[in-house]
Amino acid sequence: MSSHGKAAAVYHPLAINLAASSSATPCENCGARHLGLCDALSDEELAFFSRAAHRMSLPVGKLLLEEGEPAQHFYNVNAGTVRLFKTLQDGRRQITGFASAGHFIGLASSELNVISAEAVEPVRLCRFSRAGLQALSEDYPALERKLLSLAMHELVLNQEQMLLLGRKTALERIASFLLAWARRQEACATGKLPKPNTRLSLALSRSDLADYLGVTIETVSRSLSHLKNDGLIEIPNTHEIILRRPQALENIAEGAG
Amino acid sequence: MSSHGKAAAVYHPLAINLAASSSATPCENCGARHLGLCDALSDEELAFFSRAAHRMSLPVGKLLLEEGEPAQHFYNVNAGTVRLFKTLQDGRRQITGFASAGHFIGLASSELNVISAEAVEPVRLCRFSRAGLQALSEDYPALERKLLSLAMHELVLNQEQMLLLGRKTALERIASFLLAWARRQEACATGKLPKPNTRLSLALSRSDLADYLGVTIETVSRSLSHLKNDGLIEIPNTHEIILRRPQALENIAEGAG
DNA sequence: CTGCCGCAATGATCCATATCAACAATACGC
DNA sequence: GCGTATTGTTGATATGGATCATTGCGGCAG
Numbered sequence: 414m415s416s417h418g419k420a421a422a423v424y425h426p427l428a429i430n431l432a433a434s435s436s437a438t439p440c441e442n443c444g445a446r447h448l449g450l451c452d453a454l455s456d457e458e459l460a461f462f463s464r465a466a467h468r469m470s471l472p473v474g475k476l477l478l479e480e481g482e483p484a485q486h487f488y489n490v491n492a493g494t495v496r497l498f499k500t501l502q503d504g505r506r507q508i509t510g511f512a513s514a515g516h517f518i519g520l521a522s523s524e525l526n527v528i529s530a531e532a533v534e535p536v537r538l539c540r541f542s543r544a545g546l547q548a549l550s551e552d553y554p555a556l557e558r559k560l561l562s563l564a565m566h567e568l569v570l571n572q573e574q575m576l577l578l579g580r581k582t583a584l585e586r587i588a589s590f591l592l593a594w595a596r597r598q599e600a601c602a603t604g605k606l607p608k609p610n611t612r613l614s615l616a617l618s619r620s621d622l623a624d625y626l627g628v629t630i631e632t633v634s635r636s637l638s639h640l641k642n643d644g645l646i647e648i649p650n651t652h653e654i655i656l657r658r659p660q661a662l663e664n665i666a667e668g669a670g
Numbered sequence: 671m672s673s674h675g676k677a678a679a680v681y682h683p684l685a686i687n688l689a690a691s692s693s694a695t696p697c698e699n700c701g702a703r704h705l706g707l708c709d710a711l712s713d714e715e716l717a718f719f720s721r722a723a724h725r726m727s728l729p730v731g732k733l734l735l736e737e738g739e740p741a742q743h744f745y746n747v748n749a750g751t752v753r754l755f756k757t758l759q760d761g762r763r764q765i766t767g768f769a770s771a772g773h774f775i776g777l778a779s780s781e782l783n784v785i786s787a788e789a790v791e792p793v794r795l796c797r798f799s800r801a802g803l804q805a806l807s808e809d810y811p812a813l814e815r816k817l818l819s820l821a822m823h824e825l826v827l828n829q830e831q832m833l834l835l836g837r838k839t840a841l842e843r844i845a846s847f848l849l850a851w852a853r854r855q856e857a858c859a860t861g862k863l864p865k866p867n868t869r870l871s872l873a874l875s876r877s878d879l880a881d882y883l884g885v886t887i888e889t890v891s892r893s894l895s896h897l898k899n900d901g902l903i904e905i906p907n908t909h910e911i912i913l914r915r916p917q918a919l920e921n922i923a924e925g926a927g
Numbered sequence: 928c929t930g931c932c933g934c935a936a937t938g939a940t941c942c943a944t945a946t947c948a949a950c951a952a953t954a955c956g957c
Numbered sequence: 958g959c960g961t962a963t964t965g966t967t968g969a970t971a972t973g974g975a976t977c978a979t980t981g982c983g984g985c986a987g
Binding site for chain 2: 506507509521522527528558565566568575576624667668
């Protein structure tokens, strides 16, 4: 009931350019084949699973879930990034998470969607009907088990984020985010500290960052500048950040000193 | 994959004072028999399930989970209230949720506990070893399915709370909390507005409230007074609050106007 | 009944971050 | 490659909520 996927799987050599046999699934060449949900399934299971999937590509800004609409689908992201968010009537927005390759979307829902989701980058994904997936889970208990494991992992991240939103200062939020994002990119399963000079590529805008961390874009900008001036990070360009002193970031993130 | 328990079940007449037969489980008289996880199980399933449970009572303040310790158990609350929280090194605390009768504790964890849990009121609960529950779930798929459903429901609540912590004002937080707490007490499954003059009983201290809502106790106190002065609520005593104008509270909570 | 103790309410002041306002850099259409 | 639009940075000021301080209240031991 634990084991959140093998970190090493990310680096698995992918079978590219295979002549497609009649039995081959489109999954074989998918960047997410050895991530998240799909990694939990055998080739045979995946073949069934794949038949229930509707593959699609979406341009930037396209909405794939809308808060308050009936919840009809799950999605599994194959490539790109999706932001998940809620909004208040006057337009204030809280981004509750980002979904990238291997991430499963839709567990946070009841009869209706409780969040909206839209593409930050161009996105490729597999769509499943809820009913279809439920039917599949009757035959493949591994599916339901893996979904539970994914949900539990998401709950863990949520706890962390609530601590951040409720109790951390702006600087602590930025430091926490940088480390979390680095860990996510490295797919370093253990909570180990990223190595010095880890280079983050950040598809998100400052505005996404702000709405994820519960501050304004100006505060994001200032906090990043602050960390840069103190030599903890470097910012070669808007969408790249180099972590010079991860340990120092960690100290800030955890509210030490 | 949805249906979060029948609201009406709360009012089920409970079988009291039955002469215990040899086959009876202690569950028959449990206040949580028709709530949460246990409600999803048949009597027969419950009998097996019950054998894996270790029943216990805890005094106020007793820690039942500690952040960072190996995650060994799940708990199901039978009576009383537990607070779930994370802390920063300098003592700042964020309460991420409260668990009362029928609530299941431990889904938000990996190898280690990511949160601590302690009794707010005297608590009675059933404890399960993780391994034991996993074994049980092999034979009873309904168990895993219900756990997934519980986890999904928790994810929904988490999204709501992140919006609150990241983007709402102090007054909006208090108004949101009062409505959410009322819905929880009424076990009104649908998101309907509580009726005017709904009386909330609040075992929590102002400090619990503050750490749950990401503000200080002074701000909680001031916001409550503010709502009281505007006639939206009444506060007969510290641990009781009457909702005079739920619709007005809802407007505040949703950031309308 | 009285005095103590812990919690809650209220008031005074301060500060971190929001808001408002230029300005700079980058991306983008033609 | 040029000009415009968009996004990000930095500065000045305002403010919501934190912090510090005082007072009030309710429970409880003696």
